[in-house]
Amino acid sequence: MTKATQTASFLGVIFTIYIIFLFKIIPLPEIVQEDILPVLPWWALVTFGAYSLGNIGYHVYIFGDCEDAYRELMTEIQIAKNDLRTKGITVD
Known part of the structure; x- marks a missing residue:
């Protein structure tokens, strides 16, 4: 049983109990x-909203x-800047 199926089953049971009490089937x-x-x-x-x-x-x-992702991103930015400079585009 997947997590979605468990959640749907739980909510279905709760909803059914709520309807039974709301329509006074069980007073x-x-x-x-x-x-x-x-x-x-x-x-x-x-x-639920407050919890979320x-x-x-x-x-x-x-x-x-x-830190590793930061270094990798900075390296990729430097490579991109160098590539743009070789194509004659001014980059700060």
Whole structure:
């Protein structure tokens, strides 16, 4: 079973349980049924968004320097500049 299939199965089960509670097939206490259940999808969306932004921010913060890639890029830039100079183009 792939990760996508596992995720789809999990979300399908969660969605089915939510629909069962939302349409009162299985009754819940009135406060939960009227006040909490209708806003649960929005809460989940906001929570997922906050987690995603936090995760992206954390990984940008710990982004490691790649010294080898830097040296390789600088070498390629120098080769390109030399090639352009041989063709008569002025390069800074």
